Amino acid sequence: MFGLADIIKFLISFFVILPIVTLIHLSGHIFFVTLFGGSEKKITIGSGKRLFSFWNIEVRRYYFWNGACEYKSLRHDTRVTNTKIFLGGSLFNLAGIFLVNTLISQGILDNSVF
Template structure:
């Protein structure tokens, strides 16, 4: 039976553990891309209007699950560099999950076992959906498909002409257009109210 303790656990999982796993996942792109001379990197957490931006961290108003890493260019323009960038979330989540699992198996963190078990679950969840090559609902390839296409064909071969990871400059342009539309809708609603 689903009780209050399960509800608290669910909230803790959704609003504490999941954001941490997602943040680590997105940071892995940043760390590996820095090794290859990334230009104009940005780590966007959430979606919708920008709440604030601190350096390369862009915090948005709505829920954190839709988060992404963007950049304009890599100085090292090679297949291996791109494969390593797209494989980085797989490696980081897998490494952290296996390390925590090893530590739990050896008696570490027993008092927070439920927390760490859920952390491991979410880490493996993202590994599964990153490693199995597939296209997402919007037709964009996941990391596994990008890596597969880079290894097999040396390039992206699906019908989608957008870059694997959107450029930071393009994302900033889209955000400004989005905010402009929101302001127009607000003005229209205000005018309707005042009639």
């Protein structure tokens, strides 16, 4: 059965970890957009009304719900570059998984929440 500690872990995961993972994922897309000469890049975390923005990152009211990245044009716009842009999010998530697992196996992070 689930206890109070599990509910707290769920809330931390939902309201803190999930938006961080979304930001890492979208950063992977934007990294490859930047690599291939994209212009007017923007990351949006969440949905609803805009709460605040800094640099090219916009945070919305329901920050835990959704995410998106936008760009206008690419200097190198081919099928291969678009494939790398689409895979960028998954590659950054995979790198994050390996990083967190390494930190857990080294005893630097506690594995209860991560």
